[in-house]
Amino acid sequence: MKKFTSRRVALQALTEIEEGARANDTLASFLASSGGELSERDRGFVTELVQGTTRMRRAIDHVLEPFLQRKLDSDVRAALRMGTHQLLNLGTPPHAAVNDTVAVTPRRASGLVNAVLRKVSTVDPQWPNEATRHSYPDWIWDLFIDTWGQDGKASLIAMNTPERPTPRPDGYIQGQASRWVSDEVDAASPGGGCIVDLCAAPGGKTTAAGCQWSSLFANEIDASRAQGLQVNIDRFRPGIAVVISDGSRAPFRGGSVDAVLVDAPCTGLGALGRRSDARWQVTEEAIGRLVLIQAALLDEAFRILRPGGVLSYSVCTVTRAETVEVSAQFQASHRELTGLALTGSHWRPHYPGGIVLPHDYGTDGMAMFQWKRQ
Ligand SMILES: C[S@@+](CC[C@H](N)C(=O)[O-])C[C@H]1O[C@@H](n2cnc3c(N)ncnc32)[C@H](O)[C@@H]1O
Missing domain, CATH: 3.40.50.150 (Vaccinia Virus protein VP39)
Incomplete structure (x- = not known):
């Protein structure tokens, strides 16, 4: 089995983030330790899985919640969130999102993750409010709307597809x-x-x-x-x-x-x-x-x-x-x-x-x- 696949690396990083590690540092260190084994495209996919799943956590959890009855270990929760992010936000075909996520899930939970992701793949999410849908805490959503009105809403939505800065002429990557x-x-x-x-x-x-x-x-x-x-x-x-x-x-x-x-x-x-x-x-x-x-x-x-x-x-x-x-x-x-x-x-x-x-x-x-x- 290949030691480094995009989803395996992303799941390990997401598990650490679930347990309290900082997202940017964790992602950087996993990408560094995967060395040359991941292609540029794979590294981009790992980045999207880790950052996107972390960013969209509230929306993802809203969709997952009806299918979960008990408290989950952090690696299992991370797998479910990562699979749901692909289904909900990345347009990944359901068979790929489910099967490839199950393939990197710890064996003790693969049945659960398979069953839940299959159900998630069939739902049409109903959002209780815009903050949940766009995955922000209520206070941030309300602050932006109170301060900037429609521009505040547009700002928050824009931050869910952030800038990918290009390097300066000297090579420093800066927004x-x-x-x-x-x-x-x-x-x-x-x-x-x-x-x-x-x-x-x-x-x-x-x-x-x-x-x-x-x-x-x-x-x-x-x-x-x-x-x-x-x-x-x-x-x-x-x-x-x-x-x-x-x-x-x-x-x-x-x-x-x-x-x-x-x-x-x-x-x-x-x-x-x-x-x-x-x-x-x-x-x-x-x-x-x-x-x-x-x-x-x-x-x-x-x-x-x-x-x-x-x-x-x-x-x-x-x-x-x-x-x-x-x-x-x-x-x-x-x-x-x-x-x-x-x-x-x-x-x-x-x-x-x-x-x-x-x-x-x-x-x-x-x-x-x-x-x-x-
Ligand atoms: C927004 S960041 C600066 C980013 C930096 N100017 C750049 O463009 O890369 C703010 C920095 O201020 C530092 N900082 C916080 N309080 C400070 C203080 N009282 N005196 C000096 N630096 C402080 C933080 O540790 C952090 O590195």
Whole structure:
């Protein structure tokens, strides 16, 4: 028997995710350990099975629930979800979805998985609500609809078929919306000078900085993430100095730098497609906690910025609290700031910045604001 088949690898990864492992890390490590045994196409299929099954968990469980009477072991539940995802969302022919899933199911449960998937293959799902159908927790669904109306619904649906980013010219794989942020940082400071990226790991935006900067500092609070940051800097943009510190008490002199980027920690609600398990982990309470961190980072960025310098704030989320409200609060408490207009036409204008929703261009949702210190 072949040791690595797409479904076998996907089922092992999904079982670990069921047991609490993080989806992106788990998938990456299984793909790495399957070495050259899987073709490029197979690796794509494993990715779809793992990410899609994780993302669509609520919808899948709704369809499975009538056929399950007892609590299941995590590997059996993972097999049922993976088979149902193929039937429900991938249009896999029923005989292939059922037989090929049963073939990789632990033998003790193959009869159960076979019987349940056969029943699932005949159902026409009835959805109790849109959140179940599109597989989001109620609070995320309601927040997007309350904030953005029909655009909120379109955003959530778009995040179920996320962007597949292409590599930059230097080979770094980065989403388009993140590239737009780096473009705005560069465009606002044509004279370059010294820039500090206050929240830098894994280094996507730091390594994308334009060539006008004479010195770049990549700051990161988390030492293990800083190691990954250093690896990316060595590979894609050698010479950037890595600093490990809490960016709300950064070791830079007051008024000393020409530009600061605060690509802040956030709920990531604009990047739910790229992080398939995030919707099941992030909580509504996190918004309030993160807003405080975002405000503290902005205050510190202001402190180290020289008069005439440019401050950029970005987050891959689209909640009002973390975007326009953080921006308005910050500007109101710092009279020496003048808002700048973003140059890219893809931003929905929200002075002094803009927001891209996930369905606008099929990218992550992203928000960005920019000021000049007088
Ligand atoms: C959105 S990510 C940054 C992504 C990065 N700019 C890029 O484009 O690849 C936010 C980062 O901020 C870091 N972080 C969180 N709180 C921080 C703090 N108080 N000071 C500095 N970094 C922080 C997180 O560990 C995380 O690596």
